[in-house]
Amino acid sequence: MHARLVRSAAAVAVAAAGTLTWAPAASAEPAEPTPSASAAPAETPAPNAGSVEITTQDTAEDALPGAAFLLLDSAGQEAGRGQSDAQGKVIFPDLAPGIYRLKQTASGSPLHEVVADQDVIVTPGATTRLTITDPFKAAKILLQVKDDKTGKLLPGATVNIGTGTSMLLTLTTGPKGTATGELPVSRRKTQFWVTETRAPAGYDLYKPTSTFTAGPGAPVTVTVTNTKTAADPGSSPSQKPTDQPTDAPPGPSTPGKGNGESTPAAEGSGSSVADPSPDGTGTPVGNTTPKVPTGSLAHTGADATPWMIGGAAALIAAGGAALAVTRRRATDESTGNTES
Secondary structure (H helix, E strand, O other): HHHHHHHHHHHHHHHOOOOOOOOOOOOHHHHHHHHOOOOOOOOOOOOOOOOEEEEEEEEOOOOOOOOEEEEEEEOOOOOEEEEEEOOOOOEEEEEOOEEEEEEEEOOOOOEEEOOOEEEEEEOOOOEEEEEEEEEEEEEEEEEEEEOOOOOOOOOEEEEEEEEEEEEEEEOOOOOOOOEEEEEEOOOOOEEEEEEEEEEEOEEOOOOOOEEEEEEEOOOEEEEEEEOOOOOOHHHHHHHOOOOOOOOOOOOOOOOOOOOOOOOOOOOOOOOOOOOOOOOOOOOOOOOOOOOOOOOOOOOOOOOOOOHHHHHHHHHHHHHHHHHHHHHHHHHHHHHHHOOO
């Protein structure tokens, strides 16, 4: 009786649907439940998984939040990425043991540089801890060397720049009188010293040591001034003494010497007249009277002509007086003889 009712109900349903297709009756057995998505088993961590913990800081050991990192597995596939928190930390958990490549993509600060890529080894069941120290950006240095009076830029000057006891940079000004370079800095404000080791041509060396302050990535202009080297008043060519005599009186030509060679024979000069004989025997050849130089005598401090004239006159006068005395004595003697 129950089966008949079921078949009748199925026939009525088909007729109502307007189709002749047979529809099997529903089974009285309970249907199996369909598994839901929430019931799917969750991914379990790899057996003996490890992790990587990174701490970021700068050279002054201050934490760097916002530093971004990318972790790649041995096949070059991304295994994780993240940014450091306020304490400068970032963690990559549940990593299969192996070798990973760590890339820093940002420092999180406009004052810092990122570090180079490096390998990280993850060991089973352990945490690998790394400290990443981001360096400060280098300071940009512009060196100018100027004339202290005119402000003209001077090429060819060399300076050393350093901090503490360390010399960090050497710069030489080019044709425009300037030079540029980069200085590594270890903190937000660093004091440096600058010393000139070579002055520009024609200028004195700037001996004092100057100091300046520079920050990470900031441009700084360093100026050194030089004073022109003072001219030596005694170094003028017109004032230099010379050993060569000028305007020397010409002397008589000496046989046997080349053109222009002569031996002076001025009186009172102490020079001896060269032997005019060809065989050196003293026998004169031709005119033996030496030529008196025309012009002035060798300079002795005074003109000798008046003294020579005065001396000759005195000799003549003395000779006349002696002659007169001699004649008078002879007359007296002859007169005495006559009387006797």
